[in-house]
Amino acid sequence: xxxxxxxxxxxxxxxGAQHLMEILRGQASAAGLPPKLRAEWxxxxxxxxxxxLFTEQRLKEDWKYTPVEFFRRQWVLGQLREAMADFPVxxxxxxxxxxxxxxxxxxxxxxxKPTSPWEVLLASAPxxxxxxxxxxxxxxxxxxxxxxxxxxxxxxxxxPHAEAEVWLLPSxxxxxxxxxxxxVGTGGRVRFFYPTDIGEGHLxxxxxxxxxxxxRIETYDMTVSALWKRSEMKVRLAGPGAAAYLHGxxxxxxxxxxxxxxxxxxxxxxxxSNQLFKSLVYAEGRSAFxxxxxxxxxxxxxxxxxxxxxxxxxRSAVAYSRPQLEIFADDVRCTHGVTTGFVQxxxxxxxxxxxxxxxxxxxxxxxxxxxEVLGKVPYSALTDELYRRMGFAWD
Amino acid sequence: xxxxxxxxxxxEGRGILKGLTLEVRPGEVHALMGPNGAGKSTLAAVLxxxxxxxVTEGEILFEGQNLLELSPEERSHAGIFLAFQYPVEIPxxxxxxxxxxxxxxxxxxxxxxxxxxAELMALLKEKAALLKLDxxxxxxxxxxxFSGGERKRAEIFQMAVLGPKLCILDETDSxxxxxxxxxxxxxxxxxxSPARSFLIITHYYRILxxxxxxxxxxxxxxxIVRSGGAELAVELEEKGYEPLLAAV
Ligand SMILES: Nc1ncnc2c1ncn2[C@@H]1O[C@H](COP(=O)(O)OP(=O)(O)OP(=O)(O)O)[C@@H](O)[C@H]1O
Ligand SMILES: [Mg+2]
Numbered sequence: 183x184x185x186x187x188x189x190x191x192x193x194x195x196x197x198g199a200q201h202l203m204e205i206l207r208g209q210a211s212a213a214g215l216p217p218k219l220r221a222e223w224x225x226x227x228x229x230x231x232x233x234x235l236f237t238e239q240r241l242k243e244d245w246k247y248t249p250v251e252f253f254r255r256q257w258v259l260g261q262l263r264e265a266m267a268d269f270p271v272x273x274x275x276x277x278x279x280x281x282x283x284x285x286x287x288x289x290x291x292x293x294x295k296p297t298s299p300w301e302v303l304l305a306s307a308p309x310x311x312x313x314x315x316x317x318x319x320x321x322x323x324x325x326x327x328x329x330x331x332x333x334x335x336x337x338x339x340x341x342p343h344a345e346a347e348v349w350l351l352p353s354x355x356x357x358x359x360x361x362x363x364x365x366v367g368t369g370g371r372v373r374f375f376y377p378t379d380i381g382e383g384h385l386x387x388x389x390x391x392x393x394x395x396x397x398r399i400e401t402y403d404m405t406v407s408a409l410w411k412r413s414e415m416k417v418r419l420a421g422p423g424a425a426a427y428l429h430g431x432x433x434x435x436x437x438x439x440x441x442x443x444x445x446x447x448x449x450x451x452x453x454x455s456n457q458l459f460k461s462l463v464y465a466e467g468r469s470a471f472x473x474x475x476x477x478x479x480x481x482x483x484x485x486x487x488x489x490x491x492x493x494x495x496x497r498s499a500v501a502y503s504r505p506q507l508e509i510f511a512d513d514v515r516c517t518h519g520v521t522t523g524f525v526q527x528x529x530x531x532x533x534x535x536x537x538x539x540x541x542x543x544x545x546x547x548x549x550x551x552x553x554e555v556l557g558k559v560p561y562s563a564l565t566d567e568l569y570r571r572m573g574f575a576w577d
Numbered sequence: 578x579x580x581x582x583x584x585x586x587x588x589e590g591r592g593i594l595k596g597l598t599l600e601v602r603p604g605e606v607h608a609l610m611g612p613n614g615a616g617k618s619t620l621a622a623v624l625x626x627x628x629x630x631x632v633t634e635g636e637i638l639f640e641g642q643n644l645l646e647l648s649p650e651e652r653s654h655a656g657i658f659l660a661f662q663y664p665v666e667i668p669x670x671x672x673x674x675x676x677x678x679x680x681x682x683x684x685x686x687x688x689x690x691x692x693x694x695a696e697l698m699a700l701l702k703e704k705a706a707l708l709k710l711d712x713x714x715x716x717x718x719x720x721x722x723f724s725g726g727e728r729k730r731a732e733i734f735q736m737a738v739l740g741p742k743l744c745i746l747d748e749t750d751s752x753x754x755x756x757x758x759x760x761x762x763x764x765x766x767x768x769x770s771p772a773r774s775f776l777i778i779t780h781y782y783r784i785l786x787x788x789x790x791x792x793x794x795x796x797x798x799x800x801i802v803r804s805g806g807a808e809l810a811v812e813l814e815e816k817g818y819e820p821l822l823a824a825v
Binding site: 527528529531532533534535536537538539540542546547549550551553554 | 625626627628648649650652653654659661664665666667668669670674675678679680682683686718735739
């Protein structure tokens, strides 16, 4: 059950932001960071203008399209628990080693400076965990939040030429605020799986990755349900030949919102990125998508593609899509495509003329819409499970 | 099996069918010919229950039942099959998924359990062989990237799988090469039975050389203006519509 307070104690958004900030700031021990970073971040967290940063941020482009009703709840600090994954975790790789914080951890060296008040507060969160992947290991994160707001901070350092799988399987009834940074060393490989089925829970993930020369990251951000889920993904392709392949498939039922803000930086030559996102939005659901491709002057021979498609189930479903390209190199290939539309009448009719009742025909088309992305998940057991939970038959 | 009496249909307020009457008995093959825009596809669409067609007068009985009261899926369950003139692409839905869903919907309507995968695959493979289709095509998305001829062949494949009572073929022969036409015709002939009827819409005599019709009708300006045996199609092939229509 939701542990949030009853309607009568709803705050104004401003008061809610302040309250949020205060409870997060009260936690700001930054105990899981090495001394130098800790001092830096603690100072940031105490900045006097933090509240105004919150307020300003909300008005900015990349927050404009997401409802922030959660600000109005009087959140209390919750407890972080560990829960067994209820998604199939496939494969038999050993678990990655958890290590103490140190200035030498690649992920703490490449950790970007915070750009939002959330990041500031998260960096000083009490729960930090640092993992190192040496050869071929898996990081399994199963944060469980039974009630209240829980901040969590995780870094993963992937050694040169190592292979990592990062599985993030949240189970959230309150509000999980998560900061994850992955550093992929030269020639390293990372696959990040992020299936979400949290019903009425709130989930805000800020993900960043630094990808070195010839290294590659693949992400699979899949949503079955979440009252409010925001994923920020910022990937910096830092070395020549680095690549990022981002996938997202969201099923957004009534009143739910999935908000994705992507930024791919091509900061070195011959880098490649591909974003493939699809949102299936039911009546009164909302999808917000922003994908920015940023090509630095150094990013010659960049190859970047971005696609977001939204399928609206009914008139009351809403989708915002904003592709953004910023290109400062001259020899690049960047393309993007955005489509938003309703279930196609002629397809529906074809299925019905073949004997499928309308509801079933619609389900089949909905499943087919997401299939393009779900089919890219490299583990069929995970694909099948997502399909099953989304209510689609699959074979 | 099928009785159409004085059918009037309009599309977007414009009268297309203007008093069409037709009787198809079990086991019969009827060919429906007529100039472009005469209303042949309109008739097919109305029989299948497609949207956008308003029946303003007349009636259609299928095995004694008022067809116009049924939804498209109910008509399909009742045994009506329309092979589309322009089959629709459904990206992301494989032929297998599609036919499994369709077949099981038919079975559910009859109170039968779904087919298991082995039964389904056996049926699909058998019918694919009948149409000389590579089984690999079963894994492809419905009609996506199919050539014009492949789509037509796929329609008849679906028909063979669903085993309807009344098969309506809307210009299935258009776009088929000579060999494909033979394959499709043979498949249709293999499906002929005393309990199954066909309404074959075509512009060409060629397909009727392979599938011998019992009756040939000429539809012009929303009405059947002439009916006859296979020789009517021969006459059309030789002289064209003009002299025939002038005589009406
Ligand atoms: N959805 C529609 N909207 C507008 N007009 C339509 C529609 N469907 C059919 N018509 C019109 O109805 C008339 C009959 O069309 P229909 O497709 O039935 O002809 P047809 O006999 O099948 O012709 P063809 O031999 O070219 O396939 C045409 O004038 C056509 O433009
Ligand atoms: Mg036609």
